[in-house]
Amino acid sequence: MRPLALSPRRVMDGFGFAVRGVSPTVRPRSAEEVAEVYARATAEGLTVGMRGNGRSYGDAALNRGGIVLDTLGLDRVLSFDAAAGIAEVEPGVTIEGLWRHALPLGWWPSVVPGTMLATMGGCAAMNVHGKNHFHVGGTGDSILDADLVTPGGETLRVSRDENADLFHAAIAGFGMLGTLTRIKLKLKRIHSGRMKVRQVPARNLAEQFEIFEREAPTADYLVSWVDCIASGAALGRGQVHVAHYFGEGEDKDGARLLDPNRQDLPPHILGVPRALVPKILRLFNNRHGMGLLNLGKYLSARFGPRSEYLQGHVAFAFLLDYVPNFRSTYEPAGFIQYQPFVPKEAAPYVFGEILKRTQAAGMPSFLGVMKRHRPDDFLLSHALDGYSFAMDYPVPRAGREPLWKLTGELSDIVLDAGGRFYPAKDLTLRPSDFRRAWGQERVSRFQALRRQVDPAGVLSTDWARRVGVDEPRD
Template sequence: MSGLPSSLANAPLRVVDGFGMAVRAACRCLAPRDAGELAELLARATREGMSVAFRGSGRSYGDPAINASGLVIDTTGMNRILSWDPTTGVVDVEPGVTIEGLWRRTLPDGFWPAVVPGTMAPTLAGCAAMNVHGKNNFKVGPTGDHVLEFDLAAPDGRTYTCSRDQNEDVFHAAIGGFGALGAFTRLRLRLKHVESGLLEVEAIRNRTLEEAFDIFEQRLPAADYLVGWIDGTASGRSLGRGVIHQANYLTADRDPEGPAKTLRIARQDLPSTILGFPRSLVWHFMAPFMTAPGLWWLNTAKYFASYLSRPGRKYLQSHAAFAFLLDYVPNWRLAYGRAGFIQYQPFVPHGAARRVFREILERCRARGTPPYLVVLKRHRPDPFLLTHGLDGWSLAMDFPARQREQLWALCHELTEIVVAAGGKFYFAKDAVLRPTDVERAFGRDRLDRFFAVKRRLDPQGLIRSDLMRRVLPA
């Protein structure tokens, strides 16, 4: 950040969107280079009475990193790895280090981030602020479970060093607290030791939703990663059909190429072409399929393609290739067109999930709004105050936002089903929730405890993103 404007109201004005592009706003934007500049910005915003929201790589689908009436502080420029200990797997990073930046540094030493989302673009601050989960959430918990300590610069002018032993209330509120309490300026994490750069992967077809749950339950005890793709266009007896992928870490002795080779960064790089086309062009070919009939063809083809592979066949895939499938096609979100799309991801307790997800898929069908991409995952509870984690399941669904009113109405209907079942939601994947939904899903008590911490660290309520205005109005 070279030179602050005379007033923050004169900071550059930019259109800032959620990853789904269905929500956007013009915001004043500044990008500090270090913790000192960030603290100065917070102090200036306090003096000028300008609201603030923090932003990482902007990979949240909705509005948590947008601030329509104020300043967006982008921390992606604070991206140094401060220290790395390859004997313990403990790393200290600035907030803007991305998942990609992290594994590129640590994998050659045999360490992979314990939790990664479906894209490698997010920053570690963004992952901590949302308490991101991976395809191994049932086994290792979310990002927060692997954070040992962090520094949080708060609007009260103090920097809080937080861990399970120090400022533990702030520790448990800021992880998953969508940046509402202050800015992460340093995070310390423990990474997962891996013996090989490869995973052993198996695809398992499920003909129905019930079968998907059954396969998950059989495989969970022995799986390192488990994720289900569901055909959102299928109905009747095929409702919920799809393909589940199980992946397991490979031990060094079973790595056919040898760890010295597979732990190299070059072995992780995603292919530069898909079916002979440069990756960067592929989203153009996807655009014509982004209609209900187009999607039906795509999903049906994907499902029946699974019959081509022999049941039980296992294959090897690099960590990056397995984890970051959604990064294969850069800019794929543009295929949705100008109206963009939303992701809606309810989390439902174990005992109710089979019934609730069936009802949700049937309701989408009844309203003529099939989800374009549907992903099933198993989760476990964690100790963070506003966590979406629970002993249950989630169903992430992408919907094009072309018919906005109908879509929002459908999501409100689905929210009623989820809340009645004791479910929760995930703020990184939300654009539709209302204050009453959030209060019923998370409980008044948790919200009150969260706001007690917020009042202490941010007495003037300086930090206000569009998400907060929408779901947690003061």
């Protein structure tokens, strides 16, 4: 067998650049080439970890000591049924590639994360959720079927009817059961290129939950910004964004926004040229500066205009793509995103504790985002009937230990409440956390499927090794 044709060792980081890995990479262009990579890696005793566009914040798309299989060469939209809104794509197609294809035909991906730069393979492997998760579920809920190339040498069609156990484990299976090489999914019919958006201020955490519960039965999208620095009676204050689609014939002018060129992100944010925003954020990148920015944002939410406005789908969905290289704000040590998912009843207590403890430790999150979620039937999904709270924490320049100790304490509170975590955002979970979050029974079922499709234990990532997905084989 010929040796693997690898590109030179490439430096890759997690999106929060708090972790970095150097690996040889390989970029196959077909399912056959993927199978070839596995055959050769097996023969040479190498591990393979997959990487889409590297938008996971932590170490989920790194594989130090092994090969990284980069899926960006598999980037074709294979078919698009414009009458039914069904697309078949290769995994390296990005959300941007998909919406640019679909929008002029009157369709929009029914689930999108906060960045359009994620690939469909990465979204399926993480079962990505959007701001409409409470309403439509995650990426997996929109997938009809997929092809999975396994390290064991098979190409399997997986769906709710065919190889259903593998389907339910490969979605949200963080790339540990094989490479998804073709994904067929259903999109959402839209009648306008924009939506109706309202912003509702919340004076504290309790009001945030009240607004979510009140709006959820009718809203299409719900997401809230949380000021994680305010304390006392203002603990958890912020602003909930509520958005609705237009119905058929309701927005005559909106049809012209189905042209992708009219969806481009605006050149200014709050009057500041986009390119300058990271520089300005860097000036405020400390606890007091962020306290001021959060206060300013809250006051404008509380006392600014509250009328409904119209916003294009791209501007509404991909807020962080507005700010070029926003993560440079956190140089040089980088940042982590910590995102627990907590059952509905326990969320007010858990999120309140998180806010109080991070403030008491002098490490409040600089940015907080709350979303409402619903459960699904994917084996290791992070989805549940409850809320998530995504927080950005700068890694202290003096060393990561205090932050890791703090997140360990927070994780104990989350797990005591029956919560889960999201592998795409994680860099701090301990092996015991992984088993507690999903339960030994689910983890064992996942391991059994892994032994079936990957008998030689070829698949691995830094994340899987860290949290103990990658148990040593007998």
